[in-house]
Amino acid sequence: SRFQRPENEEEKKGATETLYYVLMTLAKLIAPFMPFLAEEIYQELDGQKESVHLEDWPKYDEKLIDEELLNKMVKAREIVSVALEERAKNKIGVRQVLGSFATTNSVGEDFVKIIKDEINVKEIKMGQKENKLDTNITEELKKEGMLRELTRNVQELRKKSGLTPKDKIELIIETDESGKFFAEKFSAEIKSLTNSSAISYSQVSRGEEVKVDSLSFKIEIKK
Structure with a gap:
């Protein structure tokens, strides 16, 4: 955020x-x-x-009303709405990052990042002949989606524990070899996204079960 x-x-x-x-x-x-x-x-x-x-x-201050900005926001919302409809049609959740979305619409560059974040794609192609969502989930995109799902669950654990975003935590993870391989591969990203100072692997007594695609984790957080 x-x-x-x-x-x-x-x-x-x-x-x-x-x-x-x-x-x-x-x-x-x-x-x-x-x-x-x-x-x-x-x-x-x-x-x-x-x-x-x-x-x-x-x-309200009429001088602060920016009609051009409002029109751009309307267009941006239209793009997001169409993209989310395409996701729903293809039964692809918003947490799964995708490669690109092509839109017949056009907005300024200052809105591109907002739109990309809202519909969770790597690239927005403006002014195209048709609206088209790239639904091809490569292995890399699949792993990125799994990473987001894992970190989202850790953030939920933080909230349940009454921690603030600034509080540093230590993650203790109980998982099998596949889960450990995945977590170790993305350890830097996990630490950054969850504000964790360390990740260790051992049996967990008071952790919470987390399922990410085919991987299973039991996660405990310590402040």
Whole structure:
């Protein structure tokens, strides 16, 4: 995410400021009918006034409306919608990364990364004659999809344990030779994506069973 793995400080700053603005505006909007929740959000955000109920009702600034940007976003959403429909038709889950998606539509380069992340493909081909999803799952793409599934399960374990994204963990994995070979091959990626300092392999007493394609893991996390 933009908070856990920002590409640069500017992206992190922009994401933080946007989130602050959205939450502050939300607190003001829900104050009349959800007063206690609104007040809690407002105080956590260190609002300028004593209470959210002393704030003015939010107003939109017409000068900030960017019609060109809105139109690009509409096109981007259309591309994502068509691609996801193609995935559904071919019974390929979004977690499985694919090679490319060709679209008859076109948007600016600044939207390409967003679209790729949403539909989980390596490449977007704009302005093509037809919409076409490359459904060929190579061995490399299959392994990448399995990696994402494994790290997603580890992230779920982190949440269940009440850990924050910043908390470093140690992964203890119980698996067979095939599972160990896979985890060792992608150990650097697993560590990076799950914020793990180390991965060890042994019997696990309090771990959680995780199934990734044909591989089985029992995973325990330690802070």
